Amino acid sequence: MPGRAAISRGGPSAPGPAIAAGSGRQRLPGPARSRTGFPRPGPAGRPPPDRGDRPPPGQNGEVSTNRRAPGVAAALTITRMTDGVVGAIRGLFRGRGRAEETDRADRAEADLARVDAEITAFGEALAAHPFVPDHDVHEPALLDDYRRALDAYERAKRDFVGDRDLRDAADVLRALDAGRHALACLDAALDGRPRPHRLPLCFFDPRHGRAAEEVRWAPAGGTVRTVAVCAADAVRLMEGRAPIESGLREPERPAAPAPRSRTSTPPVPRTPPAPEAYEAWPAHTGERQRREGRGGAEILLHRTGANEPAVLVVHLERPEGSWVELDGPPGEGRPRQPLTHASVLTRAVVPVPADGQPGIRLRMHTGKRWRAWLHPVDALPSLDPLFLDDGLSSAGSYVLRHPGGRERFRVTQHSGSAFALHLLRPDFRPGEALCEGEGAFTRTVVTPRKPGLLYVRSRGTWTLTPAGGPGKRAAG
The missing domain is CATH 2.60.290 (Hypothetical Protein Tm1070; Chain: A)
Known part of the structure; x- marks a missing residue:
């Protein structure tokens, strides 16, 4: 055709490359390239034919990519199917994981709701209790029981803030248990019954419930101790196995936790602060069991019973040049000195065994004021x-x-x-x-x-x- 150079038809006998006149592009012989850049497979037993003898359908001799070899299409189809199956499996596991997380969150929320309800119920029991504390009327032991119940309620509310599951609320369960026991002691004392004795919640995990017995146990690298444990843990320890694995640990609370929304609790009456132990004689101390004065003196404090031991409390206004002598039973040598002249102490609390004598004799050596009394045993401070x-x-x-x-x-x-x-x-x-x-x-x-x-x-x-x-x- 006029104006166009004839395209050289290169065949098997053409030793060199064929150049299309006017195109400016050089076509090298060899197997055609697919979209991926790899040679397309040809008939078995011979190499792919040279496509240089036919004009490319694209512009400027570019190769068209509208057609794919059947093998490549099949491979792409399989790849897509595989990706789809893998994606479906991943989605299934992700869905199952999300469902398990949701179940755990629901269980934790239900557990915390039960603990919240226990706190509310204990607060309502305290608010409805008829006991009204009065330091001038009630003995210190009653006030101590009531104060322990109130403190347990306040502690349970405070420790519940920021808890995420029942494991975090272990300290709350212990506080509520101690508070209920303190309230039971108060009720027993008001009714004239002995205060109940109870084993605490399981040492290893309060979620195990009330301890059934006490056993000897030692932590890894620690010393042997006696702990109160539930029946299941007691059996495991007797068999040489570890206690039930619960993962219980000290709660790691955030520095400034946001309070959980919880039901409103009724206002709980507060008991007035008690005086420090042994700073003053209890209100129900008998007149014959207490004395106070100034300067040197010899006094007699009467026991509540001739064969009953007592706890003696002595206060001096100043220690310098002052001391106190306690006459002991006959035949026991020199008098005891609860407070000596060389001591800087102004108070002494000592047990006085029963000796068959109706009273306890003291000699006060001081120029200042002094107080002395026999402290009621039911009013002794508690080690809780x-x-x-x-x-x-x-x-x-x-x-x-x-x-x-x-x-x-x-x-x-x-x-x-x-x-x-x-x-x-x-x-x-x-x-x-x-x-x-x-x-x-x-x-x-x-x-x-x-x-x-x-x-x-x-x-x-x-x-x-x-x-x-x-x-x-x-x-x-």
Whole structure:
């Protein structure tokens, strides 16, 4: 055709490349390329034909891509089908995972709702209780029971903030259990019945329920202790197995948690703050069991019974040049000195065993004011680890009421010389020493299972602090 150069038809005999006149492009012989850039398969037994002898359908000799080889199309179809199946499987697992997460969240919310309802019910029981505390009317033991119940309610509400599941609410369950027991003790005392004794919730996890018995157990690398556990854990420990795995741990609360929405709780009456233990004689202390005065004197405090032991409390206005002598039973040598002239202490709390005498004789050597009384045993301060977050700090001798149950405490003497923590026998004579030390020291002790009285012998300052355990806060 005029104006166009003839296209050289290269064949098998053409040794070199064919150049189309006027195109400016060079076509090399060889197998044609597919969209992917790989050679398209040709007939078996011979190479793909050279397509250089036919003009390309595209402009400027470009190869058209509108047609695909059957093998490539099949491969693409299989790939797409595989991708679809894989996507469907992934979607199935994602859906199942989301469903499991939703179920866990629903269960956690239901568990927290039950705990919330328990807090509300306990608050309503406190608000509806007929007891109205009065320091001038009620004995300190009643006020102590009521205060423990109120403190447990406040602690349960405070610890519930930010809880995400029942595991986080373990401390709430323990607080509610202690509060219910305190309220039961109050009811028993008001009815003239003995205060009930109860084992706490399972040591390893309060979700296991009430402890059934006490067993000996030691944590990894720790010392052996006696703990109250549920029946299932008791069997596992007896068989040499670990307790039921629950993953219970100390809750990791956010620094500033947002309060969960919860049902409104009724206002709970507050008891007026109690005076510090042993700072004043209880309101129900008899007139024959208390004395106060000024200057040197010899006094007689009458026991409530000739064969009943007593707890003597002595206060001096100043320690300089002052001391107190306590006459002991005949034949026991020199009089005891609860407060010596060399001491800087102004208060002493000492047990006085029964000696068959109707009274206790004291000699006050001082030029200032003094007070002395026999402290009612039912009004002794209680050693309850749940409500001693900051520890119990004092100086000198001291007597405590132990409510029962194995609990770990850290004993620290900050100053002074000899120190001893004794169990008191029924006649109020010092028994087994739970802890002894000299000067400044820290020891860990375990209280006995049975309730009783503890006696601190010291002339320095000291602190008793709960040492904590699994699922419980360790007080500082």
